[in-house]
Amino acid sequence: MSKRTKIRFIINPTSGPKSRIDVPARIQELLDHARYSYDIVYTTHAGHAPELSHEAANAGVEVVVAVGGDGTVNEVARGLLNTEAALAILPRGSGNGLARHLEIPMGIEGALRILNQGHITTIDSGEINGHPFFTTAGIGFDAYISSVFAGNKKRGLQTYVELVMKEVRSFKHLPVKASINGNDLDTDCFVMAFANAAQYGNNAYIAPEADIQDGLLDVCLVRRLDLVKALNLSYCMLTKQLANADSAEYFKTEYVTVKTEEPMLYHADGDFMGKAQEFEVKMLPLSLKVLVP
Numbered sequence: 001m002s003k004r005t006k007i008r009f010i011i012n013p014t015s016g017p018k019s020r021i022d023v024p025a026r027i028q029e030l031l032d033h034a035r036y037s038y039d040i041v042y043t044t045h046a047g048h049a050p051e052l053s054h055e056a057a058n059a060g061v062e063v064v065v066a067v068g069g070d071g072t073v074n075e076v077a078r079g080l081l082n083t084e085a086a087l088a089i090l091p092r093g094s095g096n097g098l099a100r101h102l103e104i105p106m107g108i109e110g111a112l113r114i115l116n117q118g119h120i121t122t123i124d125s126g127e128i129n130g131h132p133f134f135t136t137a138g139i140g141f142d143a144y145i146s147s148v149f150a151g152n153k154k155r156g157l158q159t160y161v162e163l164v165m166k167e168v169r170s171f172k173h174l175p176v177k178a179s180i181n182g183n184d185l186d187t188d189c190f191v192m193a194f195a196n197a198a199q200y201g202n203n204a205y206i207a208p209e210a211d212i213q214d215g216l217l218d219v220c221l222v223r224r225l226d227l228v229k230a231l232n233l234s235y236c237m238l239t240k241q242l243a244n245a246d247s248a249e250y251f252k253t254e255y256v257t258v259k260t261e262e263p264m265l266y267h268a269d270g271d272f273m274g275k276a277q278e279f280e281v282k283m284l285p286l287s288l289k290v291l292v293p
């Protein structure tokens with residue numbers, strides 16, 4: 001009998017909107033048992049998944065599946081950096097930006113089919129002030145939204161959109177000094193987003209030209225925002241036109257530094273990271289194995 005691939009599922013029981021799907025039962029039913037031998041573990045707290053994934057990689061598990069949203073994907077993937085194990089995703093979050101970028105189906109049957117039939121490739125990851133990210137990081141408004149969302153009991157797209165609509169009018173831009181592609185830029189900053197993948201999730205394309213294997217960050221800068229620009233920005237995000245939008249500027253680079261007079265909020269993969277006055281954002285080319293369609 002040929003050797004079966006070891007696979008571990010790491011389930012974040014708090015991810016995404018409430019669902020009646022019995023994930024372990026579906027895994028038992030649909031996983032290709034001739035190809036895989038599996039186990040399932042659950043996170044008990046934020047920050048638990050990197051331990052679980054790293055321990056699995058050290059024990060010779062070849063594929064580790066993040067069952068959750070981008071925050072869970074981030075934690076599982078962090079534990080797999082510089083190991084031989086590959087990340088796979090069963091999307092169960094609210095946004096699922098990395099899964100959507102990699103064209104992994106949102107439904108559990110389709111995603112398990114990819115596990116059964118997919119192949120392994122290697123993608124880039126990013127770092128903001130030493131924190132790994134795989135989808136997007138950012139400073140300013142998107143980080144502020146992640147900080148408010150983190151304290152919100154309700155999840156899901158509707159809650160997120162309501163929050164953005166409520167906060168966008170009162171959030172203020174700040175002056176920053178940035179260096180992008182070696183060019184110094186003194187500018188106001190409402191939001192500066194750093195993208196490895198093309199979208200925040202929910203098909204909101206902050207970086208429609210992002211290539212996850214090119215070793216480059218796609219940077220989207222919105223200096224100031226008024227109502228007209230906000231409408232243009234939303235439209236361009238949903239129609240993949242942000243690279244040429246009037247409301248934003250778009251760059252590709254390996255490295256960005258930003259300094260601010262006042263502390264600014266930042267996030268990595270939608271998880272709020274705190275405040276800082278200096279930011280260093282860089283790419284780690286082809287640093288993570290992933291299982292893709």
Ligand SMILES: Nc1ncnc2c1ncn2[C@@H]1O[C@H](COP(=O)(O)OP(=O)(O)OP(=O)(O)O)[C@@H](O)[C@H]1O
Nearest residue numbers: 016043044045046068069070071072093094095096
């Ligand atoms: N058992 C747990 N209890 C509480 N929090 C957890 C637990 N396990 C993981 N977490 C935290 O939950 C955070 C949010 O999870 P995740 O991003 O998967 O869901 P989501 O926010 O609903 O989805 P998305 O990011 O796609 O919008 C993770 O960043 C992680 O730190």
